[in-house]
Amino acid sequence: EAQVTQNPRYLITVTGKKLTVTCSQNMNHEYMSWYRQDPGLGLRQIYYSMNVEVTDKGDVPEGYKVSRKEKRNFPLILESPSPNQTSLYFCASSLSFRAGAYEQYFGPGTRLTVT
Amino acid sequence: GQNIDQPTEMTATEGAIVQINCTYQTSGFNGLFWYQQHAGEAPTFLSYNVLDGLEEKGRFSSFLSRSKGYSYLLLKELQMKDSASYLCASSGYSTLTFGKGTMLLVSP
Numbered sequence: 001e002a003q004v005t006q007n008p009r010y011l012i013t014v015t016g017k018k019l020t021v022t023c024s025q026n027m028n029h030e031y032m033s034w035y036r037q038d039p040g041l042g043l044r045q046i047y048y049s050m051n052v053e054v055t056d057k058g059d060v061p062e063g064y065k066v067s068r069k070e071k072r073n074f075p076l077i078l079e080s081p082s083p084n085q086t087s088l089y090f091c092a093s094s095l096s097f098r099a100g101a102y103e104q105y106f107g108p109g110t111r112l113t114v115t
Numbered sequence: 116g117q118n119i120d121q122p123t124e125m126t127a128t129e130g131a132i133v134q135i136n137c138t139y140q141t142s143g144f145n146g147l148f149w150y151q152q153h154a155g156e157a158p159t160f161l162s163y164n165v166l167d168g169l170e171e172k173g174r175f176s177s178f179l180s181r182s183k184g185y186s187y188l189l190l191k192e193l194q195m196k197d198s199a200s201y202l203c204a205s206s207g208y209s210t211l212t213f214g215k216g217t218m219l220l221v222s223p
Contacts, residue, residue: 033210033211035213040215041215042202042213042214042215042216043158043202043204043213043216044213045210045211045212048209048210050209056209058210059210059212090157090158097209103148103160103163104148104160104211105160106157106158106159107157108156108157109156109157
């Protein structure tokens with residue numbers, strides 16, 4: 001089944017404890033992206049990757065890191081999480097992003113709480 | 116990123132037709148997506164417009180006017196399961212910018 005998977009689905013952690021949220025897709029998609037969704041603010045892009053080894057900042061990259069060593073995986077790293085990073089996180093992928101013509105497939109989401 | 120405006124909430128009755136509007140800035144614009152998101156779930160793709168005009172897909176249609184920076188999503192024969200948030204998203208060169216979403220509540 002074609003899908004985007006994220007792990008963990010739920011995470012409660014403490015301020016400053018490094019964490020990684022994994023994202024994997026099995027559709028051979030070139031483009032991958034991370035979003036956070038907060039009430040009243042909608043979906044905001046954190047980082048995106050046009051292809052392997054090519055990543056760039058989205059609208060809200062502060063406090064996050066990403067890497068794209070393989071086509072299928074795009075982990076999101078929080079080196080020192082803070083309470084303002086408490087949010088619902090979505091990973092998404094699409095076949096390509098040339099002319100923005102391809103729909104994005106979203107993972108199920110990771111609900112992160114930082115205390 | 117681009118500024119995208121859409122109404123926060125709308126209500127409608129089962130069987131009715133509802134139109135959700137979306138306005139966006141036109142600079143660097145490539146196309147316009149609509150996604151549906153049920154509470155607690157991931158967004159799912161509904162439609163994509165790159166040219167002016169109406170795209171029809173079953174009960175859902177989407178319209179785009181590039182010169183006016185305007186789009187709408189039209190939902191016909193509303194069903195209770197259509198109660199969800201509808202996200203308008205503007206596609207630029209390499210990123211997708213989402214509006215804050217329109218929460219649609221369908222009542223019997």
